[in-house]
Amino acid sequence: MKAHLTELLTLAAKSIAPEGSNVGTLDIQLERPKTAQHGDWATNLAMTLAKPLRQNPRAIAEALIKALPASAYLGKVEIAGAGFINFFLNAKAKQAVVGLIFQQTERFGHNDTGHDAAGTPRKVQVEFVSANPTGPLHVGHGRGAAVGDCLARLLQADGWDVTREFYYNDAGVQIDNLTKSVQSRCHGLTPEDAGWPEDGYRGDYIADVAAAYLAKATVVADDVQVTASGDIEDAVAIRHFAVAYLRHEQDLDLRAFGIKFDVFSLESALYTEGKVENTVKSLIASGHTYELDAALWLRTTDFGDDKDRVMRKTDGGYTYFVPDVAYHVDKWQRGFARVINEQGADHHSTITRVRAGLQALDIGIPLGWPDYVLHQMVTVMRGGEEVKLSKRAGSYVTLRDLIEEVGCDATRYFLAARRADSQLVFDIDLARAQTNDNPVYYIQYAHARICSVLNQWGGKVESLQHADLSPLQAVHEAALMQRLSEFPEIVKAAAQELAPHMIANYLKELASDLHSYYNAEQFLVENEALKLARMALISATRQVLKNGLNLLGVRAPEKM
RNA sequence: GCGCCCGUAGCUCAGAUGGAUAGAGUGUUGGUUUCCGAAACCAAAGGUCACUGGUUCGAAUCCAGUCGGGCGCACCA
Incomplete structure (x- = not known):
C-alpha cells in the first residue's frame, strides 16, 4: 500500500x-x-x-x-x-490484510531483508549471554538472554540465516579464583574462615561443586563429560570439574528460560588450537605493535582508541582482548556477513579494542564490524525495596530464582520489553500479578479470549480464508485491521534497529485494540455473513498475536 | 578529570526515519456485565519532554553547553 x-x-x-x-x-x-x-x-x-x-x-x-x-x-x-x-x-483496501494473514499464517510479518541478490539468506551470528563459567546466571545475564534470543528470532523473521552462539571465558584469572574457591571448600573452609582466597567466590553453590567433586560425581556440559577424581591436591582436575559443573548449571538455567544455542565456543580452545598465537603473530607482522617496559602493546590509537593497550603482560600472559580478537577473526573466517554481540554495558570498552585489532590485521573486515547491542543494568524490586541477595549465589539475584518466582513468560517479557540502553527496574510484584496490571497476561488473555470465541463458534478456521469481509465496517474493526497491517513494518523496523522492545509495545497495542473491539461489538451474532467476517478478523488477529509473541519467545496460550 | 548510556505524567515506560493537540499502563476519581472469558472496557484528572542556547517552515527527537543518575577508565573479564 x-x-x-x-x-x-x-x-x-x-x-x-x-x-x-x-x-x-x-x-x-x-x-x-x-x-x-x-x-x-x-x-x-x-x-x-x-x-x-x-x-x-x-x-x-x-x-x-x-x-x-x-x-x-x-x-x-x-x-x-x-x-x-x-x-x-476505502474499506476494501483495509480488509485486504485479513486475507493476506490467512495466506501467510505463521510467516506473516516475515521479509527478505537478510537475503542476498540471489535470494539466499545471508549468515548472521548473534553472540549473547557469554557468562564466565564461575556461577549461576544472574538477572543481568537474563536480560542478555532475553534480548539476544529475541534479536535472533527477529533476524530470522528478517530473512537471515541465524547462528546463536555462547562464548565461555574458561581461561584466565577468574577461573583460577574459581579453582581456589572450590579447593578451599574441599578443605572444609568457608568464606568466613581465615585461609579463604582473597578474590574467592563466596556463594553456597561453591560448596555444592566441592561436595560433588569429593563424591567423584560425573557432569555433562554440551560436548564434554567430566568425572571427578576427588583428589583435593589436584588443582587441574578441580578446575576441569568445576568449569564443567558450572557450565552444566548454566545450561539448566538457559533451558529453564527456553533458550537454545547452536554453538558453544571456548576461550581455552583458542589457545590450544593456536589461534591466539597466530593472531599475535599477524598483529606483530602488521606493524601496529611495539614493545615497551617488557610488555607488548597494540597501537589501538591508530584506530580511534584514546590510548594504546597492552597485549602481552610482563608475566607473559595475554590480556583478555587478545583472545577476543582471535575469536572474532575466527567468526569472520566462518563467513558471517554480520555479527551482533549482545553484552552488558559494563563491557563497552572492549568494542574499540576488538575492532582496532581486527582493523590492524587488515584482512578485509569492514569498519564497524562486528555490531554491538549493549544492555544497561537491571535492578530487582520486591515490595518497593531493592532485592540484592540470593542464598544460592551469595551476592546477586539468579535467573533461576526469578523464573521460579514469576514464570518464564513474564520474565522474558519484562526483560525484553524495554529499550536495551536504558536501565531496567524489574518489579517482581508486577511480574507475578495475574491481573490487568500485567502486560504479559493482558496480551496472552487477548489470544486466549479469541480462542474461546472461535471454540464456541465451532466452525473450521480454515473455512474463513475466503469469507466475505465487506460487512466489517465498524470503527473498531477498521482500527484493528489497520493495526494488523502495521505488523510487518514493525518487525522490519525492530530488526533494523535491533530493538526487540518494539515488538512488545506493538503487542500491547494490538491486544488493546482487540479488547476494545470485544467490548464494543458482539461477535457471535445472528447475521451469518457478519459473524463469519468477524470470525475471520479475530482469527487473523489471533495469528498475529501468536506470531508476535513467538518473536519474544513467549507462549500464546489457548486457555488461561 | 576523560569516555559511553540515560533523564518524558506521582510510579514504570513508549514515542524508528525531525511533523499535526507529546502517548500507554499503573495509581487517583467516576461509570459499564439478564449477552461470546470483567485477567476486560469507557470516561475524567494528571506534563516547563532536566536546564540553556543553536540549526529548521517545524525539535522530546539533530548540534553545543550546564545539571543529575548509571557504567567504564588495571599489565581484571
Missing part, C-alpha cells in the same frame, strides 16, 4: 513540477498518523516541496491532490494542518 501511494504521489509531483525541475525524484515520506482523524497514511510532501517550488504548502497540496491518478484503494484525500496530505483508504 505504501508503495502504491508512493507511486501515485510521484506521478502527481512530476505533473505539477515546472519544466526542468527535479522534484519528481524527491524522496517521498509516508507515515501512519497517530490519530484516526488524520487518515490511514499521511505525507509531508507539499511541505518539503514548498521551498524548491516557492509556493505555499497548502496550495501545493491542493495541486498534488488534483493531479493524483485514480486508485482502486483510496477513499478520500484531505489537506490538513500546515500542508499534510491525509489519505483515507
Whole structure:
C-alpha cells in the first residue's frame, strides 16, 4: 500500500513540477498518523516541496491532490494542518490484510531483508549471554538472554540465516579464583574462615561443586563429560570439574528460560588450537605493535582508541582482548556477513579494542564490524525495596530464582520489553500479578479470549480464508485491521534497529485494540455473513498475536 | 578529570526515519456485565519532554553547553 501511494504521489509531483525541475525524484515520506482523524497514511510532501517550488504548502497540496491518478484503494484525500496530505483508504483496501494473514499464517510479518541478490539468506551470528563459567546466571545475564534470543528470532523473521552462539571465558584469572574457591571448600573452609582466597567466590553453590567433586560425581556440559577424581591436591582436575559443573548449571538455567544455542565456543580452545598465537603473530607482522617496559602493546590509537593497550603482560600472559580478537577473526573466517554481540554495558570498552585489532590485521573486515547491542543494568524490586541477595549465589539475584518466582513468560517479557540502553527496574510484584496490571497476561488473555470465541463458534478456521469481509465496517474493526497491517513494518523496523522492545509495545497495542473491539461489538451474532467476517478478523488477529509473541519467545496460550 | 548510556505524567515506560493537540499502563476519581472469558472496557484528572542556547517552515527527537543518575577508565573479564 505504501508503495502504491508512493507511486501515485510521484506521478502527481512530476505533473505539477515546472519544466526542468527535479522534484519528481524527491524522496517521498509516508507515515501512519497517530490519530484516526488524520487518515490511514499521511505525507509531508507539499511541505518539503514548498521551498524548491516557492509556493505555499497548502496550495501545493491542493495541486498534488488534483493531479493524483485514480486508485482502486483510496477513499478520500484531505489537506490538513500546515500542508499534510491525509489519505483515507476505502474499506476494501483495509480488509485486504485479513486475507493476506490467512495466506501467510505463521510467516506473516516475515521479509527478505537478510537475503542476498540471489535470494539466499545471508549468515548472521548473534553472540549473547557469554557468562564466565564461575556461577549461576544472574538477572543481568537474563536480560542478555532475553534480548539476544529475541534479536535472533527477529533476524530470522528478517530473512537471515541465524547462528546463536555462547562464548565461555574458561581461561584466565577468574577461573583460577574459581579453582581456589572450590579447593578451599574441599578443605572444609568457608568464606568466613581465615585461609579463604582473597578474590574467592563466596556463594553456597561453591560448596555444592566441592561436595560433588569429593563424591567423584560425573557432569555433562554440551560436548564434554567430566568425572571427578576427588583428589583435593589436584588443582587441574578441580578446575576441569568445576568449569564443567558450572557450565552444566548454566545450561539448566538457559533451558529453564527456553533458550537454545547452536554453538558453544571456548576461550581455552583458542589457545590450544593456536589461534591466539597466530593472531599475535599477524598483529606483530602488521606493524601496529611495539614493545615497551617488557610488555607488548597494540597501537589501538591508530584506530580511534584514546590510548594504546597492552597485549602481552610482563608475566607473559595475554590480556583478555587478545583472545577476543582471535575469536572474532575466527567468526569472520566462518563467513558471517554480520555479527551482533549482545553484552552488558559494563563491557563497552572492549568494542574499540576488538575492532582496532581486527582493523590492524587488515584482512578485509569492514569498519564497524562486528555490531554491538549493549544492555544497561537491571535492578530487582520486591515490595518497593531493592532485592540484592540470593542464598544460592551469595551476592546477586539468579535467573533461576526469578523464573521460579514469576514464570518464564513474564520474565522474558519484562526483560525484553524495554529499550536495551536504558536501565531496567524489574518489579517482581508486577511480574507475578495475574491481573490487568500485567502486560504479559493482558496480551496472552487477548489470544486466549479469541480462542474461546472461535471454540464456541465451532466452525473450521480454515473455512474463513475466503469469507466475505465487506460487512466489517465498524470503527473498531477498521482500527484493528489497520493495526494488523502495521505488523510487518514493525518487525522490519525492530530488526533494523535491533530493538526487540518494539515488538512488545506493538503487542500491547494490538491486544488493546482487540479488547476494545470485544467490548464494543458482539461477535457471535445472528447475521451469518457478519459473524463469519468477524470470525475471520479475530482469527487473523489471533495469528498475529501468536506470531508476535513467538518473536519474544513467549507462549500464546489457548486457555488461561 | 576523560569516555559511553540515560533523564518524558506521582510510579514504570513508549514515542524508528525531525511533523499535526507529546502517548500507554499503573495509581487517583467516576461509570459499564439478564449477552461470546470483567485477567476486560469507557470516561475524567494528571506534563516547563532536566536546564540553556543553536540549526529548521517545524525539535522530546539533530548540534553545543550546564545539571543529575548509571557504567567504564588495571599489565581484571
